[in-house]
Amino acid sequence: MTLHFYVMGALALCMMLGLMYRLSATLFFLAFTYVFLLDAAYYRSHVYFAALVSFLMIFVPAHRAFSLDVGLRELGWRRDHAPAWSLWILRAQMGFAYFFAGVARLNGEWLRGYMSWAGMLLDLLIVPALLWRRTRPYALVAAVLFHGMNAHLFDAGIFPWLAIAATLLFCEPEWPRRLARRLRRAPSATDAGPAVPVVFGPRQKWIGVGLVVWVAIQIALPLRPYLHAGDPNWTEEGHRFSWRQMLRSKWAQIEYVVTDPETGRSWTLDPRPHLADRQLQGLLRSPDLMLEFAHHIAEEDAKVKGRRPVVRARVLLSLNGREPQAAVDETVDLAAEPRRTLTPYPWIIPLEIPLEAQWDGESPPTHPATLAAIERIRQRAEAKVAARRQR
Secondary structure (H helix, E strand, O other): OHHHHHHHHHHHHHHHHOOOHHHHHHHHHHHHHHHHOOOHHHOOHHHHHHHHHHHHHHHOOOOOOOOHHHHHOOOOOOOOOOOHHHHHHHHHHHHHHHHHHHHHOOOOOHHHOHHHHHHHHHHHHHHHHHHOOOOHHHHHHHHHHHHHHHHHHOOOOOHHHHHHHHHHHHOOOOHHHHHHHHHHOOOHHHOOOOOOOOOOOHHHHHHHHHHHHHHHHHHHHHHHHHHOOOOHHHHOOOOOOOOOOOOOOEEEEEEEEEEOOOOOOEEEEOOHHHOOHHHHHHHHHOHHHHHHHHHHHHHHHHHHHOOOOEEEEEEEEEEOOEOOEEOEOOOOOHHHOOOOOOOOOOOEOOOOOOOOOEOOOOOOOOOHHHHHHHHHHHHHHHHHHHHHHHO
16 A cells, blocks of 8 residues: 555656646545545545546646646647636635535534634635635735644644645736746746637537536535435445535444344444544444444354344443433344435434533433433334234
């Protein structure tokens, strides 16, 4: 795997220098996205953003000027202008990340603090402010301060620095040439000439279709959480690919109960020895990963015994400091439950604990709403068991 990352570094260098740019960009996208998709527990929004941008860079003609490819090609291959879509699609991608992150913060629990309001307003307003020339300088300063603070306070990976660099996309397209001219003290005549008029042929029409499809996908994916009932911060349904980062804090406790269907023997399984730390953190907050690990338990046990066991999960989950409640129906055999993409998981118990029922992290639940919710969940579970016995 170390060699894989060295190859990615070499490909990134080739892209930066404009050497075999199209091939380098394509291979970099494939190599980067392969790492991104290896393990769902390692999902991060900023890595997803980098994967999307690396895909778009395959098609952006970033190598038609100031690149080694220009020197290796015939005269006349250089272009001092890029098609407008190549700039606006990158701006739009950055705008989607900001806007839908702001929309996700439009909930009562997030908006309980003044700094939370500031983060939400910045996400929603930063792109219009960057696009308007009069407010652009202030927006640039705000973006740099915001992302710099995130880099200092949180484990946000490369995203703060990538976002700071990407804000320059909203400046006037000719700003690099203007800066270079000032540094060289060259006359203004060194600016690029007038743009070449575009002829809308079949190639441009296909580009237009591709852009419409891409934008439609980027709008549809972040709307998925709103198609499901319940709080997506609790169920995690539609969380990935939706720019829902840093919205919740969770504490969880989980153990699996495995039962041999022939002997009736049951035993508990602690997932901690079987997972890396980050995988465990993903498991503890994501019901779909709880399901995935249940399937893994059943498959591994079936290899030894030749039959799949019944795998149930006991999960206590606390969201945003609430007193914990059961998150998964203990009566359901998760190993027999299908994996779902668009439809909700029926075995996830809805969140019933109000935010006012805050927990100190140690004491048993005492808030009346929590005790009532625990009793309702227990009664529903007993009713399901009784109904199953009658059948």
